[in-house]
Amino acid sequence: MGETGSMRTHEPASDFAAQPLPPVSAATRKVMQANRRRDTGPELKVRRFLHARGYRFRVDYGRLPGRPDVALPKHRLAIFVHGCYWHRHGCGRGGQPRTNAEFWQAKFDRNADRHERNAAALRQLGWRVVVVWECSLRDVEGAMAPVLALLRA
Numbered sequence: 001m002g003e004t005g006s007m008r009t010h011e012p013a014s015d016f017a018a019q020p021l022p023p024v025s026a027a028t029r030k031v032m033q034a035n036r037r038r039d040t041g042p043e044l045k046v047r048r049f050l051h052a053r054g055y056r057f058r059v060d061y062g063r064l065p066g067r068p069d070v071a072l073p074k075h076r077l078a079i080f081v082h083g084c085y086w087h088r089h090g091c092g093r094g095g096q097p098r099t100n101a102e103f104w105q106a107k108f109d110r111n112a113d114r115h116e117r118n119a120a121a122l123r124q125l126g127w128r129v130v131v132v133w134e135c136s137l138r139d140v141e142g143a144m145a146p147v148l149a150l151l152r153a
């Protein structure tokens with residue numbers, strides 16, 4: 001196995017650690033904590049799915065821009081498993097912080113910008129980039145069908 005898995009939260013690491021966070025309401029804090037915990041689950045689903053089909057991959061691959069959650073070097077495919085809360089998926093899972101809404105909106109916007117920059121950098125290096133959304137993994141087969149198509153292409 002090419003796995004180097006480690007426990008980590010799924011939120012984009014760089015600016016979260018860099019600055020103290022403003023207070024949020026107790027309810028929002030609860031949602032955030034629950035989302036951070038839950039966000040490790042979707043990655044596991046993706047990894048199990050690929051592993052069961054014999055694909056070799058690297059986890060949390062720091063040598064590539066954006067540190068893809070799952071990277072398949074042989075196939076030049078980088079998979080980002082996006083938590084719907086931190087990456088503001090249109091499905092609306094998790095809601096919106098109301099306290100310091102502007103701060104959080106700016107942070108969410110930075111997450112999106114950073115992802116776009118990283119995806120562009122990866123493509124420049126000849127990698128294909130695919131995003132798998134947390135909510136779509138309720139149907140793992142369905143969520144992974146486009147990934148399999150890319151792997152077989």
Ligand SMILES: [Zn+2]
Pocket residue numbers: 084089090091092093133134135136
């Ligand atoms: Zn979603």
